[in-house]
Amino acid sequence: MKPKYSILAAVSALVLVLDQWSKLYIDKSMTLHSSYPVIEGFFNITYLRNKGAAFGILASSSYRLPFFLLVSSIAVIVILVAVSKMRDDQTWNVASLSLIFSGALGNMIDRVRLGEVIDFLDVHWKGHHWPAFNIADSAICVGVFILAVDMLLEERREKKNPPTPDAH
Known part of the structure; x- marks a missing residue:
């Protein structure tokens, strides 16, 4: 198995x-x-269910479930295709897309199984609560962050070492 597929798996x-x-x-x-x-005044484990997306977006929409399943399915397919086209040395890109892939799949499993997503990580500060989230959501956010940082670093590497034109 190629290293990129081992990372993905x-x-x-x-x-x-x-x-x-x-x-x-x-x-x-x-x-x-x-x-x-868990940490008084900052972090709780709170059992919630979210019918919508981030921040409860589309929670009351009648087409929310088919829409979210379609979007998740497209994301999963696009990520698999993107990973298949990556070079074996692009380990950070593969790892970040693997996080996004597994997060999308984790929430998709909930939507198929329950029609909604279980959230339980509750971060708050002085009465202001961030919307509750879960490990799948965290994986997606961390994956996007790593992908963005790696893209910026790749851009810097290319500026320092521009590709040499082919000599004919």
């Missing part, structure tokens, strides 16, 4: 197992809307 398996296990654990051990402080 390993990262995706790890994130999917952690994401699905944590959601199942929260669902079985907590009641909906219950909350436990």
